[in-house]
Amino acid sequence: MASMTTPRLPFLPARTRSAVAATSSSSPSSPLPRRSIKCSSSTNANSAPLPSTSRQPRAPVADGVGSADLNGLRAPPIPVADSPLPAYRDPHGLPRPLTSADLMESSGEGLKVAYQGFPGAYSEAAAKKAYPNCQTVPCEHFDTAFQAVQNWIVDRAVLPLENTLGGSIHRNYDLLLRHELHIVGEVRLAVRHCLLANRGVKIGNLRNVISHPQALAQCEHTLTELGIEHRQAVDDTAGAAKLVAEQMLQDTGAVASSLAAELYGLDILAENIQGRKSQCHPFYDACSGTYYTSG
Ligand SMILES: O=C(O)C(=O)C[C@]1(C(=O)O)C=C[C@@H](O)C=C1
Structure with missing residues (x-):
């Protein structure tokens, strides 16, 4: 040959x-x-x-x-x-050598991004909006997410620093200072809350609703109109959906995203139940790294 x-x-x-x-x-x-x-x-x-x-x-x-x-x-x-x-x-x-164009890359390919809450939380959606190809890492509490960045377990954390109704989330400003991390970007996410319940449960069966306190506040008007009397606060919206599904609650609904409904197998009984058509929340990206803007 x-x-x-x-x-x-x-x-x-x-x-x-x-x-x-x-x-x-x-x-x-x-x-x-x-x-x-x-x-x-x-x-x-x-x-x-x-x-x-x-x-x-x-x-x-x-x-x-x-x-x-x-x-x-x-x-x-x-x-x-x-x-x-x-x-x-x-x-x-x-x-090949790294170029400055690579440093501007914001798709998040290869990045691990922490957020607070369970999969399906709005914070996860914000992380995905900031870095569409990142790997999201759920964290139990805000300080877990900060610690994860500080210990190099993740590259970034996307966390809410403001709520439309509640204003500044002081806890996160405080953690930001304590962990000596920087804000490197901002992403705005339109929050559209849904009322979720287990399959077969009707709005009339609901006596309680659980969610993040901000989500409950944003939906207060609609929940009252629907005749649901009791509210209970939990750490995040997706966590509320998970709890309703896992405990197969029949008289309790959750306020969370449509993605949470899909992930935990719940029905959507009502959509867009927040006070305004949608609430735009700023989320911040805490780390030491490249600045980006999005949303
Ligand atoms: O619980 C969530 O899903 C979150 O991502 C947190 C958070 C927030 O604190 O801003 C996000 C939006 C909702 O309105 C309520 C809660």
């Missing part, structure tokens, strides 16, 4: 190697093909300047043997380093 007679050509891509093999097979007496080299200042991939070492003047090369006759002594064969391959086309698949 032609490729078996082709000498080892370092730094040549397969396509070039087979072209060389074809040339050498046409003149079987030459183990090394003669190749014409074009020097050019163009940046075109196929005509990029040759590496400086290959442009040094050389002793005449004996035809077909790749070695030079110097003062009657036969020099060792000269390795074929005069490939027209530009430096940036590395056939060995070595990593």
Whole structure:
């Protein structure tokens, strides 16, 4: 086979190697093909300047043997380093240098982002909005999320610092100072609350509703109109949905997102039950890193 007679050509891509093999097979007496080299200042991939070492003047090369006759002594064969391959086309698949464009990357590919709550919480949706391709990491409490960033368990944490009704969430400002982390971005998320319950449960069966205190406050008007008397606060909206589902509660509903309904197998009894059509909440991204804005 032609490729078996082709000498080892370092730094040549397969396509070039087979072209060389074809040339050498046409003149079987030459183990090394003669190749014409074009020097050019163009940046075109196929005509990029040759590496400086290959442009040094050389002793005449004996035809077909790749070695030079110097003062009657036969020099060792000269390795074929005069490939027209530009430096940036590395056939060995070595990593390419990081560019400033990479640093601006905000898709979150490869990032771990902490949020407070269970999967399906609005904070998770905010993290996904900020970094669509990130891996989200649920945390039990706000300080767990801060600690996770500080201990390098995650790269970022996306946390609410303000509520439309409640205003600033002082606890998170306090944690921000205590953990010496920075705010590197902001994302705004439209919060659309749903009333969720177990399959078959009707609004008329509900006596209680559980959720995050802010979500309960935002839906107070609708919940009263629906005739649901009791409220109970829990740590996050998705946690409320999970509790209703796991305990198969028949007289208790949860205020949470439509994603939480899907994740915990609950029915949506009412949609968009917050006071306004939607509430836009700012979430902040705590870490030391690149600044981004979104939303
Ligand atoms: O409980 C959640 O799902 C959260 O992400 C937290 C949070 C908040 O504190 O701002 C987010 C939006 C809701 O209105 C209520 C709670």
